[in-house]
Amino acid sequence: MSRQTSRLDAKKVNSELLTLTYGALVSQMLKEIDNTDDVNKQLERIGYNMGVRLIEDFLARTGSNRCMEMRETADKIQQAFRLYLNMQPTVTSWSSAGDEFSLVWDQCPLSEWVEMPNNGLKYCGLIPGAIRGALQMVQLDVQCWFIQDQLKGDAVTELRVKYIKRLEDAVPAGED
Amino acid sequence: MVIYGVYIVSKSGGLIYNYDHNIPRIETEKTFGFPLDIKLQYENKKVVVVFGQRDGINVGHVLLSVNGSPVTGRTTEDGKDVFDLIEAKESFPLSLKFGRMRATTNEKIVLASMFYPLFALASQLSPVPKSSGIETLTADTFKLSCFQTLTGVKFILVTDPNMQGTEVVLKRIYELYSDYALKNPFYSLEMPIRCELFDTSLHTLLELVEKSGTANL
Numbered sequence: 001m002s003r004q005t006s007r008l009d010a011k012k013v014n015s016e017l018l019t020l021t022y023g024a025l026v027s028q029m030l031k032e033i034d035n036t037d038d039v040n041k042q043l044e045r046i047g048y049n050m051g052v053r054l055i056e057d058f059l060a061r062t063g064s065n066r067c068m069e070m071r072e073t074a075d076k077i078q079q080a081f082r083l084y085l086n087m088q089p090t091v092t093s094w095s096s097a098g099d100e101f102s103l104v105w106d107q108c109p110l111s112e113w114v115e116m117p118n119n120g121l122k123y124c125g126l127i128p129g130a131i132r133g134a135l136q137m138v139q140l141d142v143q144c145w146f147i148q149d150q151l152k153g154d155a156v157t158e159l160r161v162k163y164i165k166r167l168e169d170a171v172p173a174g175e176d
Numbered sequence: 177m178v179i180y181g182v183y184i185v186s187k188s189g190g191l192i193y194n195y196d197h198n199i200p201r202i203e204t205e206k207t208f209g210f211p212l213d214i215k216l217q218y219e220n221k222k223v224v225v226v227f228g229q230r231d232g233i234n235v236g237h238v239l240l241s242v243n244g245s246p247v248t249g250r251t252t253e254d255g256k257d258v259f260d261l262i263e264a265k266e267s268f269p270l271s272l273k274f275g276r277m278r279a280t281t282n283e284k285i286v287l288a289s290m291f292y293p294l295f296a297l298a299s300q301l302s303p304v305p306k307s308s309g310i311e312t313l314t315a316d317t318f319k320l321s322c323f324q325t326l327t328g329v330k331f332i333l334v335t336d337p338n339m340q341g342t343e344v345v346l347k348r349i350y351e352l353y354s355d356y357a358l359k360n361p362f363y364s365l366e367m368p369i370r371c372e373l374f375d376t377s378l379h380t381l382l383e384l385v386e387k388s389g390t391a392n393l
Contacts, residue, residue: 052365056354059326060347066326137327172187172328173296173309 015086015109022110026123040122047129055134058083066138070163073140074101077131077161085109089159099163102147106156116151123151128159139167177389178336179382180318182349183288186366187328191288193369194281197382203240203275204232210268216259221249223258225274237274244271288332295322295330312342321346329353341390345381348393352377 029039058064058080067073074091081087081103089105110124128144135142141164148158184193208214214228216239223239240246242261245253252258261267279287295309313320314337321342323331331346331353356374357363363371385393 053354053358056325056327056329056350056358060351060354063347064326170187170328172324172326173292173299 016112019109019112022126023114026121030121036119036121040120040125043122043125044129044132047126047131048133049129050126051130051133051135052137054080054084054130055137058134067140070098070101073135074103074161077103080134081105093158093160101161103159103161104148104156106150108157111151111157114151122146122149124149124157131159131161136167139170141165141167177339177386179339179345179386180334180336182378182382183284183332183334184349184353184369185288185292185330185332188366189289189292190366191285192367193374194284194288195375195378196278197379198386199278201275202232202237203273204237205241205271205273206231206233207269207271210265212262212270216262218250218259222277223247223250233274234276236276238277239272240275241273242270291322291332292330295324323347323350325350341393344390344393345385348381349378352381 089103093102143162148154150157179197182195186192217226225237299309319337321333323346
């Protein structure tokens with residue numbers, strides 16, 4: 001990452017600050033919105049909006065090229081997790097068609113210290129939203145959902161990413 | 177190394193940011209006797225020199241003022257028609273100020289949206305498949321460098337034709353955009369960028385480049 005050396009400010013914050021802020025956001029949303037499904041939807045939406053902006057930061061920092069294959073995309077997502085959350089999820093469970101994979105992690109800064117109420121909340125719902133938003137900006141339509149969640153008693157957290165289609169009409173000129 | 181300006185064009189081809197950095201202002205004032213030896217014509221709501229280039233007054237320059245009173249359209253400030261003044265012998269000697277017209281914001285928006293299909297056309301015209309669009313466009317007085325991000329935003333830098341290392345500068349502007357425009361919660365995507373922090377850091381960058389080049393970016 002060339003940026004760290006050349007940039008004026010490589011801002012680092014304590015991950016606990018992020019954890020607590022995110023926790024405050026989620027608990028406030030639970031207070032204000034009665035239906036847990038709606039909270040999940042809102043979290044997804046917030047994540048999406050973050051993703052469409054964050055992708056520019058990711059591209060500017062890493063100077064990545066366009067992905068022409070799902071494995072490359074998986075690599076980039078892994079890199080983004082390292083960059084923004086300082087965690088290294090493993091990429092596993094590829095479908096035989098190569099269009100679907102899982103990201104597995106056992107520790108995420110967002111869900112540290114969290115004990116879940118039993119109400120169907122997807123606590124880390126922001127992450128799939130962000131992935132979807134970011135990939136949409138680079139003309140890749142994906143679906144993203146949790147299939148295992150540590151906060152719900154599973155051994156690890158597993159996020160499934162599925163390729164839906166390439167958004168051909170949104171590919172910028174000179175790239176198609 | 178002179179940088180004339182920076183433009184940012186959104187994915188849909190709209191101009192979302194423009195900044196004139198260092199455009200020389202060309203203005204000449206001269207006193208004329210009767211008859212006027214410069215041919216003027218009224219076009220596009222401006223009085224333009226069409227023939228008779230001399231003393232730094234070039235074809236294409238626009239009449240800015242008559243005897244110190246600014247001209248809007250074809251009338252002076254006190255409501256007289258410019259062409260009436262020029263044809264009447266008794267109004268001479270006349271002091272006329274000519275200059276090169278700066279593009280207005282509207283004209284810039286039009287130009288930016290004209291560059292958009294040009295860029296697409298270039299990649300379509302290419303004899304080799306998978307060509308990018310226009311990356312540099314050189315004229316004898318300036319060089320236009322364009323960098324398109326994977327998301328379709330175009331960063332355009334207009335510089336002196338001898339300027340080197342414009343790609344690095346464009347990358348840096350992209351970083352500034354992703355930091356100061358996109359992380360500003362009050363900025364909505366695809367809208368014109370009105371962020372003061374972005375402005376100031378861009379100005380700092382351009383001054384740094386002009387002073388010490390692109391080597392230490």
